[in-house]
Amino acid sequence: MGEITTFEQFLVRVLKIVFWLLIILPMIILPIFYLVYVLPVEFQCGFNLLTCAVKPNWTLAIDMFNPAEMNPFVSSSFISQLGLGANSMLFKSAAFPGLTFASVLASFVIWGERKILAKMQYRVGPKYAGRLEGWLQSFADLFKLLFKEIVIPAKADLLMFIAPPFAMMALSGALLATIPIGSSTYISNSSYSLLIAIALLSFFPIVTLIAGWASNNKFSFIGAIRALYQMISYEIPLILSVLGVVILTHSLSLSVIASYQTKIWYIAPMFIGAVVFFITATAEVERIPFDIPEADSELVAGWLTEYTSMLFGVINLAVYIKLYALSAIFTLLFLGGWLGPAGVPDFVWFLIKTIIVLVIFIIPRGFFPRIRIDQLIDTGWLWLIGLAFVNVFIAFILNSTGIL
Amino acid sequence: MIDEDTIAFVVLSVLTIGAALLSLETRQVVYGAIALAFSFLGIAGLFILLDATFVALFQIIVYVGAIAVLIIFTVMVVTKEVETEAKREPFKPLAIGIATIVALAVGIVASLSNLNSKYPVGPTYAAKDIGIQLTEVYYIPLIILGLILGASVVGALTLVRTDRN
Numbered sequence A: 001m002g003e004i005t006t007f008e009q010f011l012v013r014v015l016k017i018v019f020w021l022l023i024i025l026p027m028i029i030l031p032i033f034y035l036v037y038v039l040p041v042e043f044q045c046g047f048n049l050l051t052c053a054v055k056p057n058w059t060l061a062i063d064m065f066n067p068a069e070m071n072p073f074v075s076s077s078f079i080s081q082l083g084l085g086a087n088s089m090l091f092k093s094a095a096f097p098g099l100t101f102a103s104v105l106a107s108f109v110i111w112g113e114r115k116i117l118a119k120m121q122y123r124v125g126p127k128y129a130g131r132l133e134g135w136l137q138s139f140a141d142l143f144k145l146l147f148k149e150i151v152i153p154a155k156a157d158l159l160m161f162i163a164p165p166f167a168m169m170a171l172s173g174a175l176l177a178t179i180p181i182g183s184s185t186y187i188s189n190s191s192y193s194l195l196i197a198i199a200l201l202s203f204f205p206i207v208t209l210i211a212g213w214a215s216n217n218k219f220s221f222i223g224a225i226r227a228l229y230q231m232i233s234y235e236i237p238l239i240l241s242v243l244g245v246v247i248l249t250h251s252l253s254l255s256v257i258a259s260y261q262t263k264i265w266y267i268a269p270m271f272i273g274a275v276v277f278f279i280t281a282t283a284e285v286e287r288i289p290f291d292i293p294e295a296d297s298e299l300v301a302g303w304l305t306e307y308t309s310m311l312f313g314v315i316n317l318a319v320y321i322k323l324y325a326l327s328a329i330f331t332l333l334f335l336g337g338w339l340g341p342a343g344v345p346d347f348v349w350f351l352i353k354t355i356i357v358l359v360i361f362i363i364p365r366g367f368f369p370r371i372r373i374d375q376l377i378d379t380g381w382l383w384l385i386g387l388a389f390v391n392v393f394i395a396f397i398l399n400s401t402g403i404l
Numbered sequence B: 001m002i003d004e005d006t007i008a009f010v011v012l013s014v015l016t017i018g019a020a021l022l023s024l025e026t027r028q029v030v031y032g033a034i035a036l037a038f039s040f041l042g043i044a045g046l047f048i049l050l051d052a053t054f055v056a057l058f059q060i061i062v063y064v065g066a067i068a069v070l071i072i073f074t075v076m077v078v079t080k081e082v083e084t085e086a087k088r089e090p091f092k093p094l095a096i097g098i099a100t101i102v103a104l105a106v107g108i109v110a111s112l113s114n115l116n117s118k119y120p121v122g123p124t125y126a127a128k129d130i131g132i133q134l135t136e137v138y139y140i141p142l143i144i145l146g147l148i149l150g151a152s153v154v155g156a157l158t159l160v161r162t163d164r165n
Helices: A007-044 A050-055 A058-064 A076-082 A089-094 A101-119 A137-146 A158-177 A195-199 A204-214 A218-249 A254-259 A271-284 A309-334 A347-368 A373-400 B003-024 B029-049 B053-078 B091-112 B125-134 B138-165
Strands: none
Touching: A101 A137, A101 A158, A101 A254, A101 A309, A101 A347, A137 A309, A137 B003, A137 B138, A158 A195, A158 A204, A158 A254, A158 A309, A195 A218, A195 A254, A195 A309, A195 B053, A204 A218, A204 A309, A204 B053, A218 A254, A218 A309, A218 A373, A218 B053, A254 A309, A271 A309, A271 A347, A271 A373, A309 A347, A373 B138, B029 B053, B125 B138
């Protein structure tokens, strides 16, 4: 900015400062407000957080602690009316098992991926952002993306070009709602959560196709068609591989499925199903060796070619949240979910298992080449569907003979 | 009278019918195909209102996840620049008016008269009940469906095998 000579420039400068303050202040003040006022009052309620925070019950709240000790500005009923308690739906879906948690985890997954791949290939990887091995690299990338210009191609279909990133983010966020990360830590505990997750996964091809078409770019459209082939043909083995576990547990609820595995994790009897699920999940999130839709050496960036700045960032974040959701579903279906030795909160076990699965998702990128599209279709329709049927038969035999 | 279910029903009906109308009336064919997907989605919401969550989820998986994708894909591949020209339709306002009046009349008569279903509001069926019914009562249709599905899977496998060689 140059010198201020006229009153208009002065006004513009002031308005800009006010604008940035309005953007930055909530990011600083709201967390401080939450830490100082909301959380202590929450913990005064004892462990009966649910009745205290979700359902404002005056008698209960008054019985539990002395109102005189409370902060005069913030009473617990005020907080619960705002819907800000640690067990309220807003907190659960926006913060802890929900979107913020998954986004932060996803950003660390991106950093970990770059670091692991670098170590595998005798490189250093991200180094300078953050003292410890460049652990702040994804946040640096985030700010870089935030300050870049959003370029929209002249002949792109504006509405259909802008909508897909946000649709993908919404779908990934909705996918998180189906995942229980602990026996009592969940956003929603539907008895159809597995089916809901599959239904949400079936939305992604449509969004991808629209994104590739609206970019009005040959690379984008070819990438979108490839993504469509891949997602449609790999959705069938994905559903079939899950079927075995459903036959064994007689349930479509992810939390019930996880809690059935006290005797044995289902990866032992359902090993074929686990392998098929793993491969199809790799294909669903378009990771190497199934990165045919993005194929950076042939198609620039596939269906993402025309996306710039934060639109690209949002899509990338959504894809990594989807990766987290799929590995969480793998953990719940085959690795016993949150089951583990007592002593620590159960979601810690869940997170340890999920992160191990995430690392196993990441590692193949270091040593696999990309497979061709015809090999992909053959693998999907011939081997994976066949193996998934074998898995279903194994589950059927185990179930009907009463072994499991 | 106006409770949450009624509001949800009205919103979902408007979404379903509006998207269906849009898919017929829009000049951009691709928008029409996408509107069709939204119409399917509205139908899934109506199923959820009827306490048939299982059917609603399969409505989404099959119609939005497969059929709408195929339609959109076909439309995108076939017509990129073609925009249908506006035809002269002199009787269109008249037709819309008559259709609206008839629909309103039927709706008013239906809501005023004491029309009830032959069966009272029945129990809602969970997925497990549907499975039990399928395997214990309706097992012959289930076996036939299974055979058809098996035949289609074998057909798909054969196609892939022949393509490979």
